[in-house]
Amino acid sequence: MSNSPVKPAEGKLGVLVVGLGAVTTTFMTGVLMARKGLAKPVGSMTQYDRIRVGKGKDKKYLLYKDIVSMASLDDIVFGAWDVYPANAYESAINAEVLKEKDINPVKDELEAIKPMKAAFDKNYAKRLDGENVKTVTSRWDMVEQLREDIRKFKAETGVNRCVVLWAASTEVYVPVNEKVHYTLADLEAAMKADDQENIAPSMCYAYAALAEGCPFIMGAPNTTVDIPAMWELSEKTGMPIAGKDFKTGQTLVKSGFAPIIGTRMLGLSGWFSTNILGNRDGLVLDEPANFRTKEVSKLSTLESILVPEAQPDLYSNYYHKVRINYYPPRNDNKEGWDNIDIFGWMGYPMQIKINFLCRDSILAAPLCLDLVLLSDLAARAGRHGTQRFLSFFLKSPMHDYTKGEVPVNHLFQQYTMLKNAIREMGGYEADEEID
Ligand SMILES: NC(=O)c1ccc[n+]([C@@H]2O[C@H](COP(=O)([O-])OP(=O)(O)OC[C@H]3O[C@@H](n4cnc5c(N)ncnc54)[C@H](O)[C@@H]3O)[C@@H](O)[C@H]2O)c1
Numbered sequence: 001m002s003n004s005p006v007k008p009a010e011g012k013l014g015v016l017v018v019g020l021g022a023v024t025t026t027f028m029t030g031v032l033m034a035r036k037g038l039a040k041p042v043g044s045m046t047q048y049d050r051i052r053v054g055k056g057k058d059k060k061y062l063l064y065k066d067i068v069s070m071a072s073l074d075d076i077v078f079g080a081w082d083v084y085p086a087n088a089y090e091s092a093i094n095a096e097v098l099k100e101k102d103i104n105p106v107k108d109e110l111e112a113i114k115p116m117k118a119a120f121d122k123n124y125a126k127r128l129d130g131e132n133v134k135t136v137t138s139r140w141d142m143v144e145q146l147r148e149d150i151r152k153f154k155a156e157t158g159v160n161r162c163v164v165l166w167a168a169s170t171e172v173y174v175p176v177n178e179k180v181h182y183t184l185a186d187l188e189a190a191m192k193a194d195d196q197e198n199i200a201p202s203m204c205y206a207y208a209a210l211a212e213g214c215p216f217i218m219g220a221p222n223t224t225v226d227i228p229a230m231w232e233l234s235e236k237t238g239m240p241i242a243g244k245d246f247k248t249g250q251t252l253v254k255s256g257f258a259p260i261i262g263t264r265m266l267g268l269s270g271w272f273s274t275n276i277l278g279n280r281d282g283l284v285l286d287e288p289a290n291f292r293t294k295e296v297s298k299l300s301t302l303e304s305i306l307v308p309e310a311q312p313d314l315y316s317n318y319y320h321k322v323r324i325n326y327y328p329p330r331n332d333n334k335e336g337w338d339n340i341d342i343f344g345w346m347g348y349p350m351q352i353k354i355n356f357l358c359r360d361s362i363l364a365a366p367l368c369l370d371l372v373l374l375s376d377l378a379a380r381a382g383r384h385g386t387q388r389f390l391s392f393f394l395k396s397p398m399h400d401y402t403k404g405e406v407p408v409n410h411l412f413q414q415y416t417m418l419k420n421a422i423r424e425m426g427g428y429e430a431d432e433e434i435d
Contacts, residue, residue, distance in 0.1 A: 003427035004068050007380040011160030013071040014153060015372050016214070018205050019168025020082040020115045022279050022332055023219070023246075025092035026361035027167070027368040028078050028113065032106035035073050039102065043366035045392075046070060046373045051419045053428045067426035071376055077157045081149070081205075082115035082168070083130035089113075095279070097332045097361045116149050119201045124171040127284050138194035139204055146208035154212075161379065163217065163372045164209035167364075169281065170220045171200050172289035173296065176227055182402075184236065187229035206230060210237045215375035217390075218243030219368065221293045226398050234385050240378040242371060242387045245395035248363035249356055250275060250322075250336040251301050255411040257340075257354070258305040267343040268306055270319040276327040277334040279360065286326035295322055300396045304409045334360045367393045381425045389421030 017024045033039035034047075041047040050061040064070055078088070086094065089110035092103050103110065117134045119142040136142045154162060180190045180198040190199050191207070202224040209216040210233050218224050218241075225234070225241045234241045247255065250273050261268055277285075285291050299322055306315045338354040371393055378387050391397035391407065392414035399407040408414055420430035 004425060005381065005427065006068055006377065006425050008069040009071040009075065009376070009380065011075070012077050012158065013075045013372075013376055014077050014079060014157060014159035014162035014214075016079045016081075016150065016153060016162055016164045016209075017368075018081050018118075018164065018166045018202070020080040020084075020086070020088055020091050020113070021167070021169070022095035022097050022281065022361045023167045023364045023368065024080060025088050025095055025110070026097045027365040028088055029092050029098055029103055029106060029110065030365050031073055031076060031078075031369060032109050033102065036105065038105055041073070041366060041369065043363070044369050045366075045418070046370045047073075047366075051422055052433075053423055053426065055431070055433065064422055067422055067428065068377060069380070071373055076372075077159050078113050079153045079157070080113055080115045081118045081146075083118040083120050083128050083132055085115065085130070085132040087111050087114045095332065095361070097359065116153075118168075119146055119204050121196060121201050123196070124200055125169045125284055125290065126287055128169060139191040139196065139199045139201075140188075140194070142201065142204040143191060143207050143211075146205055147212055150208060150212040150214065161376060162209075162212070162214040163375050163379075164205060164214045165217045165219060165368060165372055166202055166205060166222070166224070167219045167368060168202070169284040170290050170293050171202055171222050172287075173292040174198065174200050174223050176223060181227035181229050184229045184232040187227075187233075200224060203230070206241070207233065210234055210239045210241070213237065213239065215240040215242070215379050217241070217371045217375055219246045219364070219371070221245040221296065221396060223293075228402060231385055231400075238382070238384045240375050240383050240387045241385065241398070242375055242390040243394060243396075243398050246364045246367045247393055247395045248360060248367065249334055249358040250338065251395040252363070252411070253336075253338065253354055253356055254301050255305065255409050255414075257338075258302055259410055259412060261340075261342055262306050265311070265314065267314040267347070268318040268341070269343055269349065270321075270339075270341040271302060272319075272321045272323075272339045273336065274323040274325065275334055275336045276325050276330055277332075277360065278326065278328040278330040279332045281360070282324065282326040282328075282334075285324050291324060296396075300407070301409045304406050332360050332362075334358055377425060389417045392418045
């Protein structure tokens with residue numbers, strides 16, 4: 001930590017998660033098990049990755065925590081909201097992601113995590129019908145009740161800082177509406193007027209988090225903080241925001257594999273991605289309006305890596321299709337197939353097939369941990385607004401579309417952005433050297 005301008009990570013860090021489902025309980029169980037030395041946080045950049053600092057004979061490869069002050073797993077105190085009243089232990093068992101033998105050693109701690117009542121509107125997730133829901137008079141009332149929850153959590157747990165992470169179901173698609181979503185004044189007016197069509201419950205969580213001085217992370221593809229009004233609020237409150245949609249299975253493969261095609265100047269005529277998935281996330285996404293939100297997020301990945309305008313001979317005409325099929329027997333063990341139609345010398349066609357038998361929540365859990373710890377770091381570093389260095393973890397990175405900014409989707413460019421941000425926050429120089 002040479003000349004790090006970052007405030008040290010003192011005291012406890014509250015991690016308040018919206019949604020206590022498969023991803024959240026896998027994340028929480030893993031953190032609690034790792035804390036006891038009973039499991040390893042595999043896949044987590046903040047726990048394993050080493051970044052080079054310095055050059056030539058001075059170069060060293062350091063863990064993030066040795067570059068800049070980071071909260072540790074022991075510092076974390078969890079809380080959550082959910083539509084269903086099940087505590088984190090019951091929910092982890094119901095999710096059937098982890099075996100009981102990997103949950104039981106931290107049963108007591110998980111049982112103590114009881115969800116607060118959700119800010120929920122059934123029109124945003126028709127397939128959910130839990131009863132652990134707040135009674136509200138308006139969207140503004142939702143915000144106020146959530147703010148009260150955050151304040152109460154802080155007071156009861158004595159945490160020093162808090163981060164709010166959305167790992168709840170994907171809401172129906174809310175198109176950006178310039179009249180409501182472009183300025184903070186309009187957004188607040190719409191919340192006060194109880195505009196249920198333009199104000200998703202997730203926006204109330206985000207508003208409440210930022211207003212209470214907590215960074216907010218959107219792990220689903222919801223447009224929640226991907227609107228100018230929320231950028232304004234995050235500037236005003238000095239808080240970081242990050243989103244959207246955890247980059248786990250197929251999109252991780254896509255953002256890592258597309259550069260192979262693009263770097264070797266091969267052509268692309270089509271990319272067809274399909275999945276089978278049987279967890280509750282899959283059930284919610286079986287509803288067309290909810291799937292639409294996911295589709296928009298998943299489709300955005302290729303276009304900024306294989307850019308039609310930059311290479312019209314190679315990329316001007318490819319067909320990109322994404323499908324998610326709800327198939328209960330597979331539960332959380334998603335299977336994804338990618339068929340990639342490419343072409344080479346003189347236009348001759350070839351095919352690549354990728355079959356990824358993954359586990360959704362096992363891939364998402366380390367992203368939750370990294371996003372939470374790095375957002376807390378960003379807040380202590382005084383960074384506010386959209387955190388582009390976190391694009392590495394996200395399927396559809398936020399960018400200022402009102403100014404025509406193009407998001408970075410290329411996995412290895414995103415990794416460079418991540419490393420440089422950590423270097424800078426640690427007081428080292430950013431650089432572009434290949435390690
Ligand atoms: N697992 C992955 O690989 C992955 C990748 C990208 C994004 N995601 C997203 O992460 C989210 C969580 O996935 P999951 O598999 O844990 O789903 P899940 O269905 O198991 O859990 C989501 C929980 O959120 C709750 N919920 C819904 N609306 C709520 C609200 N307004 N307030 C509080 N709680 C609410 C539901 O009751 C449910 O318990 C989904 O949106 C999913 O699309 C997951």
